[in-house]
Amino acid sequence: MNHIELQHLSKSYDQSSFAVEDVTVSIEQGEFFILVGPSGCGKSTMLRMIAGLEKISAGKLYIDHQLANHLLPSQRNLSMVFQNYALYPHLNVEENILFGLKVRKIKKTVQRQRCEEAAALLGLTDYLKRKPRELSGGQRQRVALARAVVSEAPICLMDEPLSNLDAKLRGQMRTEIRQLQRKLGITMIYVTHDQVEAMTMGDRIMVMKDGKVQQVGTPLEIYNKPKNLFVATFIGAPPMNIAKAEVDRLNKQLILKNEIVITLTEEQLFSLKSDIVYIGVRPEQMAYGKGSNRDAHLNVSLSNIEVLGNETLLAFNVGDDIWKAKWLGQWPLDINKRTEISFPKEQLYLFDGKTEETLFSPVWNENVLKEVLAGESR
Amino acid sequence: MNLVEVKAQGQQEATLEAERVREIIAEKQVISHQNVWRKTTNIRLAILYLLPSIILFSVFLFYPMFKTVYLSFFLTDARGAAAVFVGLENYLYLLQSARFQKSMVSTSLFVLYTVPTSVIIGLFLALIANEKLRGIGFFRTIFSSTMGMSVAASAVIWLFLFHPTVGIINNFLGLFGIPAVGWLLDPTWALISIAITTIWMNLGFSFLIILGGLQNIDTHLYESANIDGAGYFYQLRRITVPMLSPTLFFIITITFINSFQSFGQVDILTRGGPAESTNLIVYSIYQDAFINYQFGTASAQAVILFLIVFVLTFLQFKFGERKVHYQ
Structure with missing residues (x-):
């Protein structure tokens, strides 16, 4: 059942350029839907249009199959968590949590019950009488969540709620928010610029850039089958390695700037329409050594080595681009020596040189893997 | 273990820890061997920077203040020199004087x-000028313009507006058949x-300060309240006023002190009349000192004014500040 539907939704502030352009998507009941993109891509504007805090310039917004373009924020039956939490500094935690319920004149007994439940759920019971300034960042975040929980609204909007927290707390809150959403079964629309949050939390992700939708899909779809160069480089850490290459159709090969030559399969060659392409390789596909003849190999000088304990990140130049390789384990390599690095050719992504659309992406064998796992458990 | 024992143990641990800290400091601290001249560098520098204000305050504030208190115990000659010591006579005279009592009543009413x-009007103007509308800058300038106007100029403007026959106010009232x-x-x-004149003069300042306070309030608070469905006046009462309370407290204190010290508008508009109905305390001091040459009683009035303002401001801080939410 679709819960929120956007049809050709657009927003322009100055009537001469679009902040959000022609977004069409349908969000299911109980779905965790993520809007992700670099800052200024229009993702917050979209969220604010759904909330009713920004006017919709063009297009239609349906909530529960009802046209919601002109409904007041309070009539849309949703809750919202802001980046800076928007807690009232002069009210204590309990009053902050109950602010919305007081406005709606909900019975005192119901108020107290919901507040106690939400506080217990989020571990705030001991802090109910404190002022927001006496709380830590994570606790404030929880108060903001509690406010969304007590409203019992079926839709919750979150605008970069974790960006003010430190890395450790962010990881913890990520899981908490996801669990909370599953438990309450609410439809969540979550804005973030952090691709890790997008990958780990979302049922579906919408990647945006310059107000336009780049791709909508499950996290693995986005990761494995990016629609274009931008999506490919935005999702994944470290990002996908990219280099410009010329197509040599006679010899069935790609020629990179520093004379690296990669031979192509027939299938890959057929997908190429232009003579200039971008090639892309995920850092985790890189391996040490020359590899077999099915692998492409590079002889590079390393520019940096980061040993992280469980994995090692290597940086090296390919043409003008800095590439990265991510290897498991600790690799005590000598930074001054040249190193052989290889990657399987079938893991190569190819993007059009002009439109930056994906021309070829590696086989994604999700169904095969699922069957294998199902076989094992049987 | 009962509560008292737990407490006692906690205290014991705390004293042990304090002892350890003191021991380590005594053992390991490095004592500086600089001479006195170098040790006091900071203090001497601080005094150097403070000196201009200390001198200015002494000449124009501290000396006149003490002189006023001193003079309030004397009868003076025409040149203002202390002539006869009378103790608290001046104060006793004032407290019994009908003129002073009337002046105090008018001042309080004022x-x-x-x-x-x-x-309240400043808050109202600031609220409407805080809306994001085209050309709002023009209104903000107009509303704050009285801040840049001298007391004399403002008083003269209102002198014309209040004129019984050619004044615009009476003419306007006449349109509705209201007698002059x-x-x-x-x-x-x-x-x-x-x-009315004083309120008009105060508006610019209070408007500007309150507008500044309003613009410091996080707009997300209102957005959140909008999603909850809070109406305009509910938001005003539950968000704007509490968030604005430090600003309002400041502006109330300043306006309060300013009102007690009003002088210019009285001097130009009414000269304390008619029938001494506008003889505010500062004007009364001025009359006693520079028209009647009674520096003794004038000084005593100044001291009383100082004490009243001091006590009332103190009470304001003591009781008003409880309702102020600093962030």
């Missing part, structure tokens, strides 16, 4: 008229007229 009205009011000539109206 403060009562001006302070709340200035702040002797704004500055009628003892019942004169104090109100002065109050």
Whole structure:
């Protein structure tokens, strides 16, 4: 059942350029839907249009199959968590949590019950009488969540709620928010610029850039089958390695700037329409050594080595681009020596040189893997 | 273990820890062997920077203050020199004098008229000027313009507006058939007229400060309240006013002190009349000192004014600040 539907939704502030352009998507009941993109891509504007805090310039917004373009924020039956939490500094935690319920004149007994439940759920019971300034960042975040929980609204909007927290707390809150959403079964629309949050939390992700939708899909779809160069480089850490290459159709090969030559399969060659392409390789596909003849190999000088304990990140130049390789384990390599690095050719992504659309992406064998796992458990 | 024992143990641990800290410091601290001249470098530098204000304050503030207190115990000659020591006579005389009592009543009424009205109208103007509309800058400039106007100029403007026959106010009232009011000539109206002038003069300042306070409030608070469905006046009462309370407290205190010290508008509009109905305390001090050459009683009035303002401001801080939410 679709819960929120956007049809050709657009927003322009100055009537001469679009902040959000022609977004069409349908969000299911109980779905965790993520809007992700670099800052200024229009993702917050979209969220604010759904909330009713920004006017919709063009297009239609349906909530529960009802046209919601002109409904007041309070009539849309949703809750919202802001980046800076928007807690009232002069009210204590309990009053902050109950602010919305007081406005709606909900019975005192119901108020107290919901507040106690939400506080217990989020571990705030001991802090109910404190002022927001006496709380830590994570606790404030929880108060903001509690406010969304007590409203019992079926839709919750979150605008970069974790960006003010430190890395450790962010990881913890990520899981908490996801669990909370599953438990309450609410439809969540979550804005973030952090691709890790997008990958780990979302049922579906919408990647945006310059107000336009780049791709909508499950996290693995986005990761494995990016629609274009931008999506490919935005999702994944470290990002996908990219280099410009010329197509040599006679010899069935790609020629990179520093004379690296990669031979192509027939299938890959057929997908190429232009003579200039971008090639892309995920850092985790890189391996040490020359590899077999099915692998492409590079002889590079390393520019940096980061040993992280469980994995090692290597940086090296390919043409003008800095590439990265991510290897498991600790690799005590000598930074001054040249190193052989290889990657399987079938893991190569190819993007059009002009439109930056994906021309070829590696086989994604999700169904095969699922069957294998199902076989094992049987 | 009962509560008392737990407490006692906690205290014991704390004293042990304090002892350990002191021991380590005593053992390991490095004592500086600089001479006195070098050790006091910071203090001497601080005094150097403070000196200009210390001198200015001493000449124009501290010396006159002490001299006033001193003079309030004397009868003076025409040149203002202390002549006869009378102790508290001046104060006793004032407290029994009908003229002083009347002056105190008018002053209190005046403060009562001006302070709340200035702040409320200033708040109202700031609220409407805080909306994001095209050309709002023009209104903000207009609303704050009285801040840049001198007391004399403002008083003269209102002198013309209040004029019984050619004044615009009476002419306007005449359009509705309301008989002319002797704004500055009628003892019942004169104090109100002065109050109106003062409120008008205060508006620019209070408007500007309150507008600044409003713009400091996080807009997300209102957005969140909008999603909850809170109406305009509910938001005003539950968010704007509490968030604005430090600003309002500041502006109330400043306006309060300013009102007690009003002088210029009285001097130009009514000269304390008619029938001494606008003889505010500062004007009364001025008359006693520089017209009647009674520096003793004038000084005593100044001291009383100082004490009243001091005590009232102190009480304001003591009781008002409880309702202020600093962030």
